[in-house]
Amino acid sequence: MELYAEHGFEQTTAAEIAERAGVTERTFFRHFADKREVLFAGSSDLQDAVVSAIGAAPAGVKPIDAVLAAMEMGASLLPNREYSRQRAAVIAANPSLQERELLKFSTLADAVAEALRRRGVPNLTASLAAEAGVTVFKIGFETWIADDSTGDFAQCIRDALDQLKALTAGA
Amino acid sequence: MELYAEHGFEQTTAAEIAERAGVTERTFFRHFADKREVLFAGSSDLQDAVVSAIGAAPAGVKPIDAVLAAMEMGASLLPNREYSRQRAAVIAANPSLQERELLKFSTLADAVAEALRRRGVPNLTASLAAEAGVTVFKIGFETWIADDSTGDFAQCIRDALDQLKALTAGA
DNA sequence: TACGCTGATGTCAGTTGCTGTCATCAGCGT
DNA sequence: ACGCTGATGACAGCAACTGACATCAGCGTA
Numbered sequence: 001m002e003l004y005a006e007h008g009f010e011q012t013t014a015a016e017i018a019e020r021a022g023v024t025e026r027t028f029f030r031h032f033a034d035k036r037e038v039l040f041a042g043s044s045d046l047q048d049a050v051v052s053a054i055g056a057a058p059a060g061v062k063p064i065d066a067v068l069a070a071m072e073m074g075a076s077l078l079p080n081r082e083y084s085r086q087r088a089a090v091i092a093a094n095p096s097l098q099e100r101e102l103l104k105f106s107t108l109a110d111a112v113a114e115a116l117r118r119r120g121v122p123n124l125t126a127s128l129a130a131e132a133g134v135t136v137f138k139i140g141f142e143t144w145i146a147d148d149s150t151g152d153f154a155q156c157i158r159d160a161l162d163q164l165k166a167l168t169a170g171a
Numbered sequence: 172m173e174l175y176a177e178h179g180f181e182q183t184t185a186a187e188i189a190e191r192a193g194v195t196e197r198t199f200f201r202h203f204a205d206k207r208e209v210l211f212a213g214s215s216d217l218q219d220a221v222v223s224a225i226g227a228a229p230a231g232v233k234p235i236d237a238v239l240a241a242m243e244m245g246a247s248l249l250p251n252r253e254y255s256r257q258r259a260a261v262i263a264a265n266p267s268l269q270e271r272e273l274l275k276f277s278t279l280a281d282a283v284a285e286a287l288r289r290r291g292v293p294n295l296t297a298s299l300a301a302e303a304g305v306t307v308f309k310i311g312f313e314t315w316i317a318d319d320s321t322g323d324f325a326q327c328i329r330d331a332l333d334q335l336k337a338l339t340a341g342a
Numbered sequence: 343t344a345c346g347c348t349g350a351t352g353t354c355a356g357t358t359g360c361t362g363t364c365a366t367c368a369g370c371g372t
Numbered sequence: 373a374c375g376c377t378g379a380t381g382a383c384a385g386c387a388a389c390t391g392a393c394a395t396c397a398g399c400g401t402a
Contacts, residue, residue: 014358015358023381025359026380026381026382027381029359029361030379030380095274099274102270102273102274102277106269106273124330124334125334125338127310127313128310128338131306131310132335135299135302135306136299138302139295160295161339164299164339165339167296167303168235168303168339169336169339184386185389195351195352197351197353197354200390204389205389
């Protein structure tokens with residue numbers, strides 16, 4: 001993060017990261033699949049928590065509500081706002097990092113959909129609920145780290161879902 | 172596409188693609204930013220069509236309906252189902268290609284949101300409507316190329332949106 | 343026709359991300 | 373003391389890209 005924020009992602013070589021960490025470049029690539037993965041090390045923890053939260057929801061809870069609760073819970077696992085903002089800035093400055101982040105979200109959505117299906121939610125419904133959940137998480141995150149944001153992350157997510165509901169409500 | 176489908180994406184070198192095309196490797200990289208971009212050459216056409224479709228919607232149309240119409244229109248620009256299926260299989264077999272596809276969809280969503288804002292749609296609403304539209308496009312596409320699919324692409328998209336509406340409807 | 347401009351291509355060298363392979367070495371149980 | 377195992381270092385190598393320069397075809401113009 002230090003090197004990426006200071007010199008930019010592309011200008012930072014793997015050798016420099018390894019040197020800063022006091023190891024060899026080869027060792028660096030044993031710990032991280034590639035240069036980008038460094039910024040997404042904790043994403044599997046988030047996914048595990050969200051998936052287990054879905055599984056722990058009481059029976060009878062509607063899919064979208066189970067997903068919302070899981071996302072709010074996952075929101076509490078993120079680092080503080082200042083760090084999140086800096087990390088987001090690094091990612092926003094580089095397309096290949098955006099690609100990786102999108103893949104992580106996509107993988108998360110697939111895992112959420114799978115967790116819903118295990119609860120008996122039909123195939124298409126599970127996929128759509130999962131995608132909707134990830135979308136409100138993403139948009140809620142953007143709102144949260146925006147300069148004029150005041151509320152907490154979970155509130156931002158709820159607001160986004162309310163907006164989505166209003167949007168899709170038939171006329 | 173031929174080489175990717177035959178030997179796989181990673182097993183195909185840029186030199187081989189260039190040779191097949193009768194040009195130098197350097198020339199190949201002058202036409203495509205990287206190895207992956209070959210499979211996404213037409214994505215900007217799709218984006219342009221969708222964005223202009225949003226702009227052409229009659230005033231007073233609700234955002235979600237304008238987006239739906241634009242997505243149905245964009246659906247008609249894709250190649251036939253057999254080719255789309257083969258291309259999807261190549262992408263599904265390689266994570267880095269999935270990343271690129273996700274980035275294209277994300278860029279499309281941003282462009283759609285921007286087009287909505289030009290129509291006076293509020294910021295957050297525009298983002299959510301755009302994301303919802305891309306989601307139903309993606310899920311509709313998956314349904315369309317599924318083995319047991321019968322209807323056309325536009326119908327798959329409408330079905331996905333109907334499901335999403337049912338999902339987000341309050342109890 | 344000769345000239346000069348422009349855009350596309352070829353050539354070549356170089357950097358960097360990433361990988362396979364083998365040696366080394368610390369820790370740890372027997 | 374011995375052997376096993378997991379982590380690391382050392383090294384060579386491949387392939388994706390990039391920058392710089394030369395070449396060449398086409399094309400308008402004097």
